[in-house]
Amino acid sequence: MILKQSLIDKLISLVDQYDRIILHRHINPDPDAIGSQLGLKAIIQTKFPDKTVLAAGKIGKGLEWLGQMDTVEKQDYEDALVIVLDTPIFERIDGNDKILNNPLIKIDHHLIVEHFADLEIVEIASSSTAELITKILMQAGSKLPLSPEAATYLYAGVAGDTGRFLHSNTTQATFEAVAYLMQHQADNTWINRKMNEFSLNELNFQSFAIAQIELFEAGVAAMTLKQADLIQRKISVEDTNAVTNIPGRLKEVLTWVIFIEKEDSYGEYRARIRSKGPNIHQVAIQFKGGGHEMASGANVYDEEEKNDLIDQMIQVNKEYLKNQVNP
Ligand SMILES: [Mn+2]
Structure with missing residues (x-):
């Protein structure tokens, strides 16, 4: 262009x-x-x-x-x-x-x-x-x-x-x-x-983060990282960028979200939403966020909103799968 x-x-x-x-x-x-x-x-x-x-x-x-x-x-x-x-x-x-x-x-x-x-x-x-x-x-x-x-x-x-x-x-x-x-x-x-370089501490954190992956229906995955987990492991919010794309490497996963608890917030999260196909920007804008169709950010203020966001991702995936022509 x-x-x-x-x-x-x-x-x-x-x-x-x-x-x-x-x-x-x-x-x-x-x-x-x-x-x-x-x-x-x-x-x-x-x-x-x-x-x-x-x-x-x-x-x-x-x-x-x-x-x-x-x-x-x-x-x-x-x-x-x-x-x-x-x-x-x-x-x-x-x-x-x-x-x-x-x-x-x-x-x-x-x-x-x-x-x-x-x-x-x-x-x-x-x-x-x-x-x-x-x-x-x-x-x-x-x-x-x-x-x-x-x-x-x-x-x-x-x-x-x-x-x-x-x-x-x-x-x-x-x-x-x-x-x-x-x-x-x-x-x-x-x-x-x-x-491509990591410290041993960052690599250990990745193995912790992988253990936090939860799978939901219709190819949705979520990972939640609490402030206490980050502080204990001496990991900054910026360092967590290294784990953002890991859930997407799972074959069955279509869209995924990383919830990172905000500092001093007790249960408010910044959400990173990613996709291999479905348009997740429409979900992000419902939760005070935005970005791109395949990668967006959003904000949730309690556990209930966190679950609502996951539910909306499941709906978006189901809609996407329904419109996919089988090979
Ligand atoms: Mn950019």
Whole structure:
């Protein structure tokens, strides 16, 4: 898909107009959030060496290897342009309390939940925000040069959101974007190795998590992780990303959900819902969430809502199975 040239021109001209640009992305960042943020930071810095470009937000221990955030003060927001990456909802932006009446740009690949920016470049067909940024670069050509550093960040984003090219969001356009990143010396070997590494503690946690998998009818699986389990095992919420896709490896499983108890909440959970076919986004939006058709997030506030969410997944799977033509 060709992006609207007018959007790209507007993006470049807005960046050109401001001396300070602050890049934000969602809380609990994943490699796409960090990769697209630091990738775009490096791209803007290469193109405009005299501008101040800052990456805002917190980064957990699990992704510190990928890069560092900047210290961003409240006064930095005066006369600054803010670019929000990989985040469909304003409330989910890490550090949104500091954003004033800044001009806002959103670059994202999630299904649209709300409009909060003056310029929104959203392509749902992109596997990742990093892929979308790469497409912008490919279209902009020499207007936006790509350094090996930026290419490596963007590769991390694409590899992260596609599960290293395993998920169904991986398309021809994904590989074309990756080819462009490789042409610009993305260090894919380093990123793949880092993404594949675990500590012994993390590996032990995976075996604990596997034991928490529950199977339900119609190919639904659920895994519940309590705060006490995480604290006892010295596992952060971010570390739990490593177990998100494990239930989906079961042959009989079509859709699955990981419930992660929120800190200091006593039974409120953040839910990660995933699918191999049925559209689970329709379930996520019923539970204060959203995302993609095959991968969404949601929130449940007690055990009853947790069971309701599982019930809705069972219904979605049954509907899907009914419409499947047997081979
Ligand atoms: Mn993403």
